[in-house]
Amino acid sequence: MNIAFISDIHGNATALEAVLDDIKQQDIDKIVVLGDLCFRGPEPKKSLDLIRNLDVPVIKGNADAWVTRGIQDGEVPEKVIGMMREEKDWTVQQLTEDDISYLENLPEHVTETIGEKKVYGFHATPDSLFDVVTPDTSDEDLKKAIMEKEEADIYLYGHIHKPYVRHIDGKIVANLGSVGLPFDGEAKASYLIVSENSTSIRKVSYDIDHAVQKLEDYGYPQGGLVADVYHTGKL
Template sequence: MSIAYISDIHGNATALEAVLEDIKQQNIDQIVVLGDLCFRGPEPKKSLDLIRKLDAPVIKGNADAWVTRGIRIGEVPEKVIKMMREEQEWTCAQLTDDDMSYLRELPEQVTESIGDKKVYGFHATPDSLFEVVKPDSSDEDLRKAIMEKEEADIYLYGHIHTPYVRHIDGKTVANLGSVGLPFDEDPRASYLIVNEEGPEIRKVSYDIDQAVQKLYDHDYPQADLVANVYRTGKL
């Protein structure tokens, strides 16, 4: 049994298509999606349609909440809230009422079994769509933020766009990285495969120039900012 976990597509359908093609080559039994599907990329509608066609478990991320109910004061730095609200409005204009309803109704956790291992997935932490848990957090901080709410063998999350795998108390905590908007200084798309041996991070090259061109072709409000992330892998 092998499961591919993907997250943080952020409207980058070019990267998503490359990842889905790579998954086809990996003898995967199932795909699970850990949120942030549409916001901050040139093709929110296409990205969402690709995800919905998978007939896979999908959970909500903070950016999915932003699309459906807006960005609230205190959730992002004050100096960028106007800019991000413009991006949110642009994203919403690309989606249908049915798309918005789908995003609004997504659950916030998902549990799967691989052999005798329980895999618990969420977007940021089990209790929050927004909390940031960094790769260099102490073991104690990881236990408190990630591992205390639910008993599992493997804990997976997205949100920070920085892939890693850690082992604590005989259990595994891992971040998927980001399909469409990586922050780890590696511009390739990132996702995770989990089998009975544990999680493995996979990196996938894709046509970044094409993704950048789509930002400008679609008149994305912050095309220069997002294009720089595509090219450098950092915000």
């Protein structure tokens, strides 16, 4: 049993299509999606449709919550909240009422079994869509933030857009990175494959110039900022 876990697409359908094509080349039995499907990219509707057409488990991310109920005070720095609300409003305009309802009703956790191993997935932490757990977090803090709520062998999350795999007390904690908006300094789409014997990150090249052109074609607010992330892999 091999499962591909993807997350943080952020409306970058060009990167998502490249990842889905790469998954087809692997020995994959199932795909699971850990949130952040539409917001902050040029093709929210196409990205959402691609995911919904897969008919696979999908959970909610913080950006999905922003699309459905708005960005609340204190959730992002005050200096950028106006800009991000403009992006949110643009994103909502591209979606249907059914799309919004779909995002609103997504669950916040997913459990999978691979052989004898239990995999527990969530977007940021088991208790929050917004908390940030970075790759350099200490083992003790990582256990408190990630591993205490649910007993599992493998814990997976997205949100931070920085992929890593850690081994702690015989268990695994891993971040998937981001399909559509990487922050790890590598301008590639990232996802993760879990099998009975391995947990590994995959990086996929995609047509960044095409994705940037989509930002321009559709008049995405703050398109220059997003294009810079596409090119550099940094926020």
